[in-house]
Amino acid sequence: MKRQAQAVVLFLIGGTVIRASFTDLYLRYVKAGLRPFLLVAGVVLITAAVATVWYEVRRPREGAANRSASEHGDSGGHTHHEPRIAWFLALPVLALILVAPPPPGSYSAGRTGTALQRPPGFPTLPAGDPLRLSVLDYAGRAVFDHGRSLDDRKIKLTGFITLGDSGAPYLSRMSLNCCAADAQPVKVGLSGRVPPTLQPDAWLEITGTYSKKKAKDPVNDGAIPFIDVSRARPVKAPHNQYEN
Amino acid sequence: MPTTEAPPRAGDREADGPQGRQANSSLVLMIALLLLVAVFQTPIRRALSLPLMQNWMTVFVAVFIQALPFLVLGVLLSALIAVFVPPSFFARALPKRPTLAVPVAGMAGVVLPGCECASVPVAGALVRRGVTPAAAFAFLLSAPAINPIVLTATAVAFPDDPQMVLARFVASLVVACAMGWLWHRLGRSDWLRPPARPSFEGLGKGAAFWGSVRHDVMHAGGFLVVGAMAAATLKAVVPESWLRLAADNPVVSILVLGILAVLLSICSEADAFVAASLTQFSLTARLAFLVVGPMIDLKLFAMQAATFGRGFALRFAPVTFALAVLTSALVGAVLL
Numbered sequence: 001m002k003r004q005a006q007a008v009v010l011f012l013i014g015g016t017v018i019r020a021s022f023t024d025l026y027l028r029y030v031k032a033g034l035r036p037f038l039l040v041a042g043v044v045l046i047t048a049a050v051a052t053v054w055y056e057v058r059r060p061r062e063g064a065a066n067r068s069a070s071e072h073g074d075s076g077g078h079t080h081h082e083p084r085i086a087w088f089l090a091l092p093v094l095a096l097i098l099v100a101p102p103p104p105g106s107y108s109a110g111r112t113g114t115a116l117q118r119p120p121g122f123p124t125l126p127a128g129d130p131l132r133l134s135v136l137d138y139a140g141r142a143v144f145d146h147g148r149s150l151d152d153r154k155i156k157l158t159g160f161i162t163l164g165d166s167g168a169p170y171l172s173r174m175s176l177n178c179c180a181a182d183a184q185p186v187k188v189g190l191s192g193r194v195p196p197t198l199q200p201d202a203w204l205e206i207t208g209t210y211s212k213k214k215a216k217d218p219v220n221d222g223a224i225p226f227i228d229v230s231r232a233r234p235v236k237a238p239h240n241q242y243e244n
Numbered sequence: 245m246p247t248t249e250a251p252p253r254a255g256d257r258e259a260d261g262p263q264g265r266q267a268n269s270s271l272v273l274m275i276a277l278l279l280l281v282a283v284f285q286t287p288i289r290r291a292l293s294l295p296l297m298q299n300w301m302t303v304f305v306a307v308f309i310q311a312l313p314f315l316v317l318g319v320l321l322s323a324l325i326a327v328f329v330p331p332s333f334f335a336r337a338l339p340k341r342p343t344l345a346v347p348v349a350g351m352a353g354v355v356l357p358g359c360e361c362a363s364v365p366v367a368g369a370l371v372r373r374g375v376t377p378a379a380a381f382a383f384l385l386s387a388p389a390i391n392p393i394v395l396t397a398t399a400v401a402f403p404d405d406p407q408m409v410l411a412r413f414v415a416s417l418v419v420a421c422a423m424g425w426l427w428h429r430l431g432r433s434d435w436l437r438p439p440a441r442p443s444f445e446g447l448g449k450g451a452a453f454w455g456s457v458r459h460d461v462m463h464a465g466g467f468l469v470v471g472a473m474a475a476a477t478l479k480a481v482v483p484e485s486w487l488r489l490a491a492d493n494p495v496v497s498i499l500v501l502g503i504l505a506v507l508l509s510i511c512s513e514a515d516a517f518v519a520a521s522l523t524q525f526s527l528t529a530r531l532a533f534l535v536v537g538p539m540i541d542l543k544l545f546a547m548q549a550a551t552f553g554r555g556f557a558l559r560f561a562p563v564t565f566a567l568a569v570l571t572s573a574l575v576g577a578v579l580l
Contacts, residue, residue: 005270006462013465017312029306037313044316048461051454055447085466085550090274092308092469098281099292101302107295108302111483117520120403177401177517180306181479182510220488220524 001086007052009086012093014045020096027240028103030179103241104183106162106200109172113220115184116140122149130154130207134243135173136186142225147210157206157227158235161198162187165218169198171206171227176242183242189215189226203238207231296480304476307509311361311468311543318362319464322369323456327449331374342376346424349379350417353386360388360512360544361468365460368551377436382424385564388512388538389416398534401516405527407579408534415535415575419568426563437553467550471543475509488524497529498576502569505537512538528576535572540564 001009020026021038030038095101119140125131133155141149159171162185170187177184191211198204206229213226281288291297338345356363367384371377388394390413402408447455490500501522510518515537519530540561549557 001462002270003458005274006458008271008274010458010461013312017309020309026309029302029309034310034313038309041313041316044320044457045461048454048457051450052458055451055454085470086462087270088466088469088473089462090277092305092472094278094281095301095305098285099289099301101292101298101305104299104302105295108299117523118404178510179310181303181310181475181508182518222523 001084003052003056006086007049007056009089009093010045010052011049013089014042014049016093016096017045018042024239025096025100027242028101028180031176031242032240104174104180105160106172108183109160109162109170109174109185109187110164110200111219112185114139114187114217114222114224115175116143116186116222116224118144125149125151125153130156132156132158135159135171135188136175136243138227139186139188139225142188142210142227143214143223147212147225150210152209154207154209154230155227157188157208158238159188159204159206160237160241161200161202161204163198163200168215169194170224171204173243174241186243187217187224189213189224190229190232191226192228192230193232194229195232203235205233205235207233300476300480303479304472307472307475307543308469311472315361315365315461315464315468318365319457319460321356321362322365322460323453325366325369325373326456327453329373334370334373334375338375338379342378342428343425345376345379346382346428347421349375350382350386350420350424353383353388353390353420354392356383356387356391360538360541361464361547363387364544364547364551365464368460371436371552376428377431377433378424378428381427381560382420384420385423385539386417386420389413389420389535394512394516394538398516401520405580408527408531411531411575411579412534414579415531415568415571416538418575419535419539419564419571422567422571423560423564426567427560435553435555435559437555463550464547467546468543470546471509471541474542475507478507487522491524491529494526494529497525498532498569498573501525501529501533502536502565502572505533506541506565508537509541509543510537526576527580528573531576531580532569532572536565536568539568 017026017038021035021042026035026038116136116139119137122141122145125133131153135157138150138155138157141147157171159173162170162172164170169190171190172185172187174183174185176182190206191213192208195204206227208227208229208231211226211228215224215226216222217224292301338348353363356366363384366387367380370380370383395409395413398412399406399409487500487504491497501519505515508518515534519533522530522533525533545557545561548560552560
């Protein structure tokens with residue numbers, strides 16, 4: 001790969017990463033906390049691209065003035081034939097510019113077991129009726145506290161629909177530890193007044209109360225609590241589709 | 245929204261393409277690629293909209309984006325070492341005898357706050373600056389596993405099992421030092437064949453620094469992309485239910501999670517959370533996942549081969565894997 005082409009690739013990666021961090025596109029793939037580091041990395045890559053072009057433009061002039069220095073530079077120049085592997089760097093750039101793949105949805109949630117873990121505690125719920133909870137918070141209280149701290153309150157949950165093997169709908173929400181590669185779903189089953197037709201990946205806002213019903217995730221035997229639905233309303237996918 | 249930018253870009257280049265055709269074939273190749281993608285947008289989009297492909301691309305892009313800042317950090321550190329730190333510094337900082345230099349370098353891994361993408365270029369720069377390879381490898385293996393960020397992540401991921409942090413630290417350090425000593429005794433320098441690298445000697449400091457940055461990003465970055473593709477393929481293709489079958493046998497489960505760590509190529513700052521979610525496996529098996537992952541995985545293998553030569557990587561990787569699995573089993577039996 002020629003140096004000019006390398007500069008172009010460096011510039012494209014840097015530019016794409018910076019653009020993704022400014023447009024919230026990055027939230028589809030990594031956590032919000034990575035943003036400053038992404039910006040710094042983008043700036044470094046663009047600087048490297050500019051520096052490459054700058055030194056490339058300056059080199060021949062110096063070479064004309066000093067023959068031995070130019071030979072030295074050229075010996076580096078001939079081995080600079082960077083491996084073809086460097087072309088692969090164009091792929092993530094293309095994927096980001098042209099496709100911008102969506103955050104993992106029902107396909108991935110259906111294949112991955114629920115990642116519910118015992119929360120450290122069950123603090124008293126704040127006021128509010130209905131009270132908005134995260135799917136993770138609700139599921140943690142429902143499974144590990146047997147709904148005691150939920151106290152028959154009216155709860156509002158937002159998530160997307162995943163259909164189980166038997167067509168049973170689950171309200172799911174992905175949570176992220178680091179990047180979308182480790183995204184794991186937390187699933188809550190729906191009982192009560194469930195809308196008759198539910199499309200996978202459709203986002204719903206559920207209002208309901210704690211249900212004693214439990215199920216096991218066929219993928220990993222993880223516990224899936226249920227919510228007794230009183231109202232279900234289609235909503236737009238939220239800004240950040242991950243919880244925590 | 246994303247598509248609006250691509251066609252004009254491809255179009256701009258098409259305009260000044262003919263002049264550059266002779267001079268720069270690689271640039272023409274790229275323009276052709278961008279043009280092709282722009283022209284066949286609809287069929288490509290249809291193929292890419294399958295859930296399997298979408299999932300593959302999401303994981304691929306996510307692994308790349310997540311690793312990029314750490315790669316850049318490692319590349320910058322490596323360029324700093326290569327250009328501004330004189331070789332005499334390491335001669336003074338490390339004990340003369342390689343036997344002693346190995347554990348010192350292994351412990352020094354504590355200070356590199358990053359994941360494995362950062363440690364490979366740094367270790368490469370250390371070797372080129374005259375650090376004995378045995379010590380550089382101890383650093384290479386220990387740095388991604390025992391730095392404070394990774395250990396904190398491990399503690400957060402295993403709130404009920406704080407001994408996991410200690411087990412991870414001990415097992416990783418033991419494997420790193422053992423590999424360093426093993427290389428010192430058995431390693432041969434002709435296995436180490438770093439690919440030809442442009443010499444930055446005789447250039448100004450600025451030119452040498454940015455030359456090194458550019459070279460390392462193109463090199464290690466290309467292999468990072470390959471590793472991300474492998475990890476995405478695995479994640480998208482292998483169903484999780486297969487893992488359940490393996491979890492029942494204690495010996496098989498350790499081996500399976502070791503192999504899974506290699507295949508998934510998760511960043512060491514994130515692997516603790518993934519390990520925590522593999523609740524069907526024993527703590528010892530999950531320890532193997534945490535010890536193997538930062539030392540050897542698909543993208544690391546590709547990056548090591550690029551930095552130290554394929555002959556090195558082919559010998560180093562399997563031994564590292566075997567030693568890491570064995571040590572995790574032993575440490576797990578004692579501590580967990």
